[in-house]
Amino acid sequence: MDAREIEAKAKALGKASGQEESATVILGLLKELQTGIRATEDLLRRTKIGVVVNRFKQSKSPEVARLASDIVSKWRTEVNKQKQGGGAAASRSSNSPRPPQNGTGPSTPASATPSDKASKLSVPPDKRTWKADGVDINVTSSKVRDSCTGLMYDGLCLGSTESPKTVLTKASAVEKAAHSYLGPETKPEYKEKMRSLFQNLKNKSNPMLRVRVLSGEIAPEKFVRMTSDELRSEQQREADEAIKKKNMNDAMVAQGERSISTSLQCGKCGQRKVTYTEAQTRAADEPMTLFCTCVVCGKSWRQ
Structure with a gap:
C-alpha cells in the first residue's frame, strides 16, 4: 500500500x-x-x-x-x-559521520524524534506537568497567554510519552488558535475557553481526547471551536443518553391518584381545593402525615 x-x-x-x-x-x-x-x-x-x-x-x-x-x-x-x-x-563507513539515531531524511520532523521522546522524560507519564518536564512556557510576551500555554501543556502531557518539545509545540498551537478565535487574552471568553479545554483534557473518562489532539487528528483550530458535547467521549454520550432515557421512562409511569378535599384550607390563598396524599412517617401508633397541595395557587405543605 x-x-x-x-x-x-x-x-x-x-x-x-x-x-x-x-x-x-x-x-x-x-x-x-x-x-x-x-x-x-x-x-x-x-x-x-x-x-x-x-x-x-x-x-x-x-x-x-x-x-x-x-x-x-x-x-x-x-x-x-x-x-x-x-x-x-x-x-x-569511515568516510561519513554516524547519522543521528532518528535518521537524517528530510521527512523526519525534528520535533518528534524517538531519541527526544525517550530521553527527555524525567517523570512517570501520569506525573507530568510543564514544571516537572522543565519546559519553558514563555513563548509570548503576555503572562496570561504563557500561563494558558502551560495549562494546555499540563492537559496534553498527562499520561503521554510524547517528548516535551512535541507537547509544547501542540500546546502553543492550541493557545494561539484560541487567542485568534476569542482573544485578546483580556476577554473572559478566552479565559473561560482555556479553562474548559483544560478540564476536558484532564478528564479521566475521556483519555482519547488528549491522544487525538496530540496526534493531529483534531487540529488546534477545530479543537478550540468544539462544543462541550463534541468534546465528550462516545462512552460519555452513551451514558448520558441512557440516563435521559431512564428519566423519560420514569416520567411516563402513571402517578397514584391524589384525593381532593374541601375540608383542608390553603394558608396562602384561603381556597378549599386541596389535593393530598397520606404517608406513615412516624411511629405506627401515631397518625399519618398529610402531604397537601393547593390546586389553585400551587402551595405545598404537610400536616
Missing part, C-alpha cells in the same frame, strides 16, 4: 469506529493493514496510521483489541530493526 491508500484505510477505520460498525468490518480493515504495509518510521509518521490502529487496542471486542495490539507490535519491531540496521551500516 502507498501512503494515499493507507490514509484512506485510516479514514475508513475512524468512520467505522464512530458509527459503531460490527467487529467483522473493523477486523477486515485491520487485516488489510497487517498484510499490506511494510512499516517505516516515515510512513507511519506521515499517515498517522499507527495512532489510529493503536486506539483499537481499547476496543470492547477482544478480537479487534488483540489484532490491533499485534499490528502495532509488529510495526514497532520493523521500525526498530531498520534503525539498528541503519546505525550498523553507518558505523562501518
Whole structure:
C-alpha cells in the first residue's frame, strides 16, 4: 500500500469506529493493514496510521483489541530493526559521520524524534506537568497567554510519552488558535475557553481526547471551536443518553391518584381545593402525615 491508500484505510477505520460498525468490518480493515504495509518510521509518521490502529487496542471486542495490539507490535519491531540496521551500516563507513539515531531524511520532523521522546522524560507519564518536564512556557510576551500555554501543556502531557518539545509545540498551537478565535487574552471568553479545554483534557473518562489532539487528528483550530458535547467521549454520550432515557421512562409511569378535599384550607390563598396524599412517617401508633397541595395557587405543605 502507498501512503494515499493507507490514509484512506485510516479514514475508513475512524468512520467505522464512530458509527459503531460490527467487529467483522473493523477486523477486515485491520487485516488489510497487517498484510499490506511494510512499516517505516516515515510512513507511519506521515499517515498517522499507527495512532489510529493503536486506539483499537481499547476496543470492547477482544478480537479487534488483540489484532490491533499485534499490528502495532509488529510495526514497532520493523521500525526498530531498520534503525539498528541503519546505525550498523553507518558505523562501518569511515568516510561519513554516524547519522543521528532518528535518521537524517528530510521527512523526519525534528520535533518528534524517538531519541527526544525517550530521553527527555524525567517523570512517570501520569506525573507530568510543564514544571516537572522543565519546559519553558514563555513563548509570548503576555503572562496570561504563557500561563494558558502551560495549562494546555499540563492537559496534553498527562499520561503521554510524547517528548516535551512535541507537547509544547501542540500546546502553543492550541493557545494561539484560541487567542485568534476569542482573544485578546483580556476577554473572559478566552479565559473561560482555556479553562474548559483544560478540564476536558484532564478528564479521566475521556483519555482519547488528549491522544487525538496530540496526534493531529483534531487540529488546534477545530479543537478550540468544539462544543462541550463534541468534546465528550462516545462512552460519555452513551451514558448520558441512557440516563435521559431512564428519566423519560420514569416520567411516563402513571402517578397514584391524589384525593381532593374541601375540608383542608390553603394558608396562602384561603381556597378549599386541596389535593393530598397520606404517608406513615412516624411511629405506627401515631397518625399519618398529610402531604397537601393547593390546586389553585400551587402551595405545598404537610400536616
